[in-house]
Each structure stands twice: as C-alpha cells, then as structure tokens.
Amino acid sequence: QVQLEESGGRLVQTGGSLRLSCAASGRTASTYTMAWFRQTPGKQREFVAGISWGGGSPKYVDSVKGRFTISSDSGKNTVYLQLNSLKPEDTAVYYCAASGSFVIPTMTGFYQFWGQGTQVTVSS
Numbered sequence: 001q002v003q004l005e006e007s008g009g010r011l012v013q014t015g016g017s018l019r020l021s022c023a024a025s026g027r028t029a030s031t032y033t034m035a036w037f038r039q040t041p042g043k044q045r046e047f048v049a050g051i052s053w054g055g056g057s058p059k060y061v062d063s064v065k066g067r068f069t070i071s072s073d074s075g076k077n078t079v080y081l082q083l084n085s086l087k088p089e090d091t092a093v094y095y096c097a098a099s100g101s102f103v104i105p106t107m108t109g110f111y112q113f114w115g116q117g118t119q120v121t122v123s124s
Helices: none
Strands: 002-007 011-013 018-026 033-039 046-052 068-073 078-083 092-099 118-123
Touching: 002 092, 018 033, 018 092, 018 118, 033 068, 033 078, 046 068, 046 078
Parallel strands: 011 118
Antiparallel strands: 002 018, 018 078, 033 046, 033 092, 068 078, 092 118
C-alpha cells in the first residue's frame, strides 16, 4: 500500500499563488507516476498535472499550462504543485494520486492510490 498526504490548500485571492505538497509513504517503489487531480461538487475528478519519478516531461491540462508547475523530490518522496495566477475557476479539492504506470495517465482509473484531498479556494 501507498499512503498519500496532501497539504497546502487554503483561501487565496485571484492572481495569488500557493504550493501544494503530497508526501508519499509505504510501498512507494511500486509507483512510477504521480499526479494532481481536482474536483468540484457535481463534477468529475479532473486531471491537472502529472510527473514521473524517473524524470521526463510533465503533463498538464490545457487550462493550467503556464500557470501551474508540478515537480518532485524523490529523496523526500514528495510531489509539489505550484499554483500561480490563480483564478476563481481553480477553486476545487485537489487530490494527489499515484500510479504504477510508466506513462502519465490522465484518467482516474489508472491511479491506484489517492490522498484525502486539500481544499483550494480562490476568491474573486
């Protein structure tokens, strides 16, 4: 099993920034890809960004390209999501996820482990 714990979500004003963290523990050697998803009430969970522990180009949903940056620190088993130029439509619960896939999936079904989520609220 792999445990994921997110932190960093909070209330922020439009145009502001914040950094989310996801600390992984347990059998982390079984995971190759980490990602951030987000979800708002009544909507499906949406892929935001993903990265492989081994390096390579990260992947982003178009709506966050140029504003969000995903990074990882394998020594700390931690993945980060830097959110800049935040908009009210970025308001959501942000979830960290881990997959055994060598490529970066964008669909929730390919991720085996999930965190509990952290709330990001962007005020207008």
